[in-house]
Amino acid sequence: MSNNDRRNWQVFLAALLLTGGISLLWLVSTPMSDDDIRVPTRHTAQLAFALYILVLVARPLQQLLRKDWTAALLRTRRLIGVAFAAVMTTHLGLIAYRFGTQPELEYPLFSLLFGGTAYALFYLMLITSFDGPKKALGPKKWKFLHRTGLVWAALIFGLPRSLEDLSDPEYLKFGIPFLIALLIRFAAWQRSRRRSS
Numbered sequence: 459m460s461n462n463d464r465r466n467w468q469v470f471l472a473a474l475l476l477t478g479g480i481s482l483l484w485l486v487s488t489p490m491s492d493d494d495i496r497v498p499t500r501h502t503a504q505l506a507f508a509l510y511i512l513v514l515v516a517r518p519l520q521q522l523l524r525k526d527w528t529a530a531l532l533r534t535r536r537l538i539g540v541a542f543a544a545v546m547t548t549h550l551g552l553i554a555y556r557f558g559t560q561p562e563l564e565y566p567l568f569s570l571l572f573g574g575t576a577y578a579l580f581y582l583m584l585i586t587s588f589d590g591p592k593k594a595l596g597p598k599k600w601k602f603l604h605r606t607g608l609v610w611a612a613l614i615f616g617l618p619r620s621l622e623d624l625s626d627p628e629y630l631k632f633g634i635p636f637l638i639a640l641l642i643r644f645a646a647w648q649r650s651r652r653r654s655s
């Protein structure tokens with residue numbers, strides 16, 4: 459096993475055990491009502507979002523700032539992505555537990571399909587973060603897959619569902635960091651365009 463693959467496994471298992479363990483400790487310390495299950499479900503989504511933003515800005519920040527910390531962030535980007543997949547796995551585990559213990563719960567089919575597709579993309583991204591599958595896929599398809607996954611996640615994390623969302627703090631806690639990340643990416647893109655022309 460290569461060093462990259464070993465690090466991937468270490469980070470995936472550490473992030474899974476940490477978020478899964480904390481969620482479990484929280485759950486057993488509560489009456490495990492629906493609200494209690496939704497607390498770690500929301501927190502895992504929030505943590506995954508923070509990791510997602512880091513992945514999104516790693517390269518543009520390095521292009522814009524060229525500091526030691528931005529170079530380190532870019533070098534760590536793959537492992538941040540792996541940690542993201544682990545945290546989203548805990549999110550999935552909590553969702554499965556919630557539906558398993560409350561079979562009467564209903565969830566809109568469209569959201570289930572959209573979220574399910576996101577998970578399919580995240581796990582393909584995770585698998586192709588390992589050396590062998592990455593090589594087998596080839597650089598063009600790898601880039602396409604990872605871009606598609608990032609855009610799909612953006613639709614869930616960053617897109618307002620209605621105009622009212624634009625003044626709702628529950629949306630803005632995702633919307634504002636997402637907008638800042640997009641502006642950083644845009645600034646880096648502008649600079650590379652100016653340089654190449």
Ligand code: HEM
Binds near residue numbers: 570571572573577610
């Ligand atoms: C079919 C798959 C999914 C289901 C059934 C699901 C279900 C849930 C549930 C039950 C909550 C808690 C909601 C509440 O407390 O009212 C939640 C929160 C959340 N989930 Fe998921 N989820 C899915 C997939 C995803 C994916 C793929 C993402 C991101 C790419 C995501 C991002 C979020 C976010 C951003 C929150 C809100 C966190 C907050 O309000 O602070 N979910 N999800």
